[in-house]
Amino acid sequence: MNPIVFRGSRLFAEDVDLASLAEHVGTPFYCYSTAVLEGNFRTFASAVPTGTLVAYAVKANGNLAVLRTLAKLGAGADVVSGGELKKALAAGIPPNKIVFSGVGKSAAELSLGLREQIFQFNVESEAELELLAKLATSARLTAPVALRINPDVDAQTHAKISTGTAETKFGIPLERAPEAYAAAARLAGIEVAAIHVHLGSQLTSLEPFERAFRRIGDLIPVLRKAGHRIERADLGGGIGAGTAAPDIVAYGGLVERFAREHRVSLVLEPGRVIAANAGVLIARVLYVKEGWRKRFAVIDAGMNDLLRPALYGAHHEIVSLRQSDEGSMETYDVVGPVCETSDTFGTYRLPPLHAGDLVAILMVGAYGAAMASAYNERSPAAEVLVRDSQWSLVRPRMNDDERLRLDRIPTWLE
Numbered sequence: 385m386n387p388i389v390f391r392g393s394r395l396f397a398e399d400v401d402l403a404s405l406a407e408h409v410g411t412p413f414y415c416y417s418t419a420v421l422e423g424n425f426r427t428f429a430s431a432v433p434t435g436t437l438v439a440y441a442v443k444a445n446g447n448l449a450v451l452r453t454l455a456k457l458g459a460g461a462d463v464v465s466g467g468e469l470k471k472a473l474a475a476g477i478p479p480n481k482i483v484f485s486g487v488g489k490s491a492a493e494l495s496l497g498l499r500e501q502i503f504q505f506n507v508e509s510e511a512e513l514e515l516l517a518k519l520a521t522s523a524r525l526t527a528p529v530a531l532r533i534n535p536d537v538d539a540q541t542h543a544k545i546s547t548g549t550a551e552t553k554f555g556i557p558l559e560r561a562p563e564a565y566a567a568a569a570r571l572a573g574i575e576v577a578a579i580h581v582h583l584g585s586q587l588t589s590l591e592p593f594e595r596a597f598r599r600i601g602d603l604i605p606v607l608r609k610a611g612h613r614i615e616r617a618d619l620g621g622g623i624g625a626g627t628a629a630p631d632i633v634a635y636g637g638l639v640e641r642f643a644r645e646h647r648v649s650l651v652l653e654p655g656r657v658i659a660a661n662a663g664v665l666i667a668r669v670l671y672v673k674e675g676w677r678k679r680f681a682v683i684d685a686g687m688n689d690l691l692r693p694a695l696y697g698a699h700h701e702i703v704s705l706r707q708s709d710e711g712s713m714e715t716y717d718v719v720g721p722v723c724e725t726s727d728t729f730g731t732y733r734l735p736p737l738h739a740g741d742l743v744a745i746l747m748v749g750a751y752g753a754a755m756a757s758a759y760n761e762r763s764p765a766a767e768v769l770v771r772d773s774q775w776s777l778v779r780p781r782m783n784d785d786e787r788l789r790l791d792r793i794p795t796w797l798e
């Protein structure tokens with residue numbers, strides 16, 4: 385299902401004409417479809433066993449309106465910072481549906497999770513376990529914990545978004561898991577009843593999941609034999625989106641078999657598969673210029689708005705909002721205005737472009753706005769949420785004067 389489609393020569397998100405929307409909100413802006421978000425969440429939730437906590441990975445797209453849309457469908461949240469935790473709560477996601485992941489949670493962040501009585505801390509090291517135990521006992525609370533295990537399985541995805549191999553900082557090495565569980569059992573203030581694994585992101589095949597789940601599955605009886613209670617498995621996120629994505633129903637079958645075989649309930653942390661195809665980035669062509677050997681279309685969105693191409697070499701399809709019959713397609717390098725050679729979206733075949741034309745960059749609902757920065761003192765793109773024929777500016781673009789006021793001049797320079 386994708387309600388971001390052309391109707392005749394005009395691109396619509398649900399019943400909103402994106403070219404008209406651009407006149408109202410200015411470019412560049414992200415536009416998200418409620419119907420796609422809801423459809424993706426429902427598809428995912430119905431493919432996995434009933435009773436599974438689907439904890440949406442807030443890092444993929446943490447806009448409050450996106451979170452609230454998912455909260456209304458019963459989504460939980462996987463958060464990785466105090467900021468994300470506060471956002472999830474503000475969006476109406478109850479604490480008992482929130483899991484807290486991340487390799488570097490501060491004492492303040494752990495304390496916030498304890499105070500809010502979240503569902504589960506996904507602990508990534510013995511050192512974090514000790515700090516959490518200390519904070520929990522001094523607050524006279526018990527922290528519900530899953531230990532994140534690093535299975536040393538290659539997710540066969542981009543190296544920069546692969547997290548489950550022995551080389552990465554994530555989780556506790558599988559071979560040390562029995563000691564870590566034993567250490568946890570000795571600590572007051574800690575209650576371990578779960579195991580966690582997350583392999584990486586944008587997985588296009590189920591095979592790495594299978595291998596990792598087998599390794600984690602083999603560990604469960606060992607832990608139980610040692611007297612540990614393993615009631616739950618948090619199998620992370622990582623399902624890819626787009627044409628090469630694995631089949632959600634097949635993924636659902638895989639996790640269902642795991643749950644049955646090991647007699648555990650499940651927590652899952654999908655991010656990209658919920659949000660990616662729900663979002664487009666609309667930008668305007670500023671200039672078309674001829675280089676030495678290439679023709680460039682310079683658009684008003686840059687790597688500060690969408691970092692994925694520069695950081696991972698990610699390819700996002702770009703379409704022109706003017707579906708013209710004007711001759712044949714031409715080749716452009718579509719680039720942003722930022723003063724970096726890596727500020728390029730890639731080479732595209734597009735209908736002839738002219739200054740003022742609008743383009744849409746597709747599949748950017750996940751890890752688009754969420755990774756935006758203000759590099760070159762450029763405020764990140766605005767964000768708009770669409771529902772049927774309604775639209776709402778769910779994050780305005782900060783203006784230059786507001787941004788200017790963020791800095792302070794020290795007294796000695798006044």
Ligand code: LLP
Binds near residue numbers: 441462485486622654
């Ligand atoms: N759970 C944990 C512990 C994670 O670290 C992540 C993603 C997820 C769940 C959600 O993964 P997803 O279902 O979205 O693949 N910025 C990169 C992606 C980084 C993902 C980091 N962790 C990108 O733009 O491709």
